[in-house]
Amino acid sequence: MSQSRFDQAGKKHAAEKCFRARLNGVVAFVVVLSCCGNLMAQAGRRPSTSGQGGVLVSIVARHTDKSAAQISAKQLSVYDNGVEQTILNFTPDPSPARIVLLVDNSLTIRADVEKLERAAREFAYEIFEGDKLLIVGYDEEAEIVSDWTDDAKSIETSLKLFRKKGQPHLFDAASAVIEQSLRATPGQKKVIVVISDGLDRGSKTSFERILADLQKLDITVYAVQAQDRTRGAIRRDVPKPKQVIDKLAEGTGGAIFSIDEPALAAKSICDELRKNRYVLSYLPSSAPFGEARSLLVLGDEGIAVRAKTAQQPN
DSSP: OOOOGGGSTTOHHHHTTOTTOBGGGOOOOOOOOOOOHHHHHHTTOOOOOOOTTOEEEEEEEEETTOOOOOOOGGGEEEEETTEEEOEEEEEEOOOOEEEEEEEEOOTTOBSOHHHHHHHHHHHHTTOOTTOEEEEEEESSSEEEEEEEEOOHHHHHHHGGGOOOOSOOOHHHHHHHHIIIIITTOTTSEEEEEEEEOOOOOSOSSOHHHHHHHHHHTTOEEEEEEOBOTTTTOOOSSSOOHHHHHHHHHHHHTOOEEETTOHHHHHHHHHHHHHHSEEEEEEOOSOOOTTOOEEEEEEEOTTEEEEEOSEEOOO
16 A cells, blocks of 8 residues: 555645545544534534444435425334334434545546546535535546545646546445545545446455445445446446446445436535435344344335445444
């Protein structure tokens, strides 16, 4: 793993001038939770919702009739390994988000550089106050295109660094983002937006490991999906591209949008993160040690809910 500007604390100024530093050298920001309730929301941190030993789950919930009324715990049901659980707390989460745009700029993706730029650029102008973007382009390697920032003009300028070459190592790139940029951000809303068709060709990291890590760290994946370059061809060693996108989004409580509608994708995702996110907590009535458990969150009639589909062991 190569050293980069974030491997030495206190060298942020020099780091910001090095746009193409390797992602594998990034050291993540560490956020310390210190307040609760409204004070935490004002400080850009998520509200504390669980008792000791409880499970925290980020969910998206909204009224299907587009009502703006706040949703309550009484309108939800939670099932852990098929057993209904008692909800300890259910709190709106309007806190800022850390959003990674993970952009496939490999040679054969069925989207030109301008389309990739446009898909990423829309987010720069849709994020809310306090949100930060990290833009990473990947082929055989994952490289930072734009470091954590909310400066739209700076982001737009950096997007000119996209290029198309090499093979798409999506799973390796996702692993690097998780380990070096999102793992050490407790108490923050963590999101990856994959701008890709879902093809992986050559990663050492398995899809199963990536999905498990995302679920364990409560990272939500959205996809801005390009056209499948394989046209559904079957490969034995990895899932089909469409299956990858579907499972990443469904398994983490995210959603899928078309790369042909980048403005809609960016606005929908950013609005949802700020206006429709909640944190739910419960104390598992039975949690087998070291085993992943199925998780299902349901809403009453008229309430649409999305959440990750598994609770990974700690």
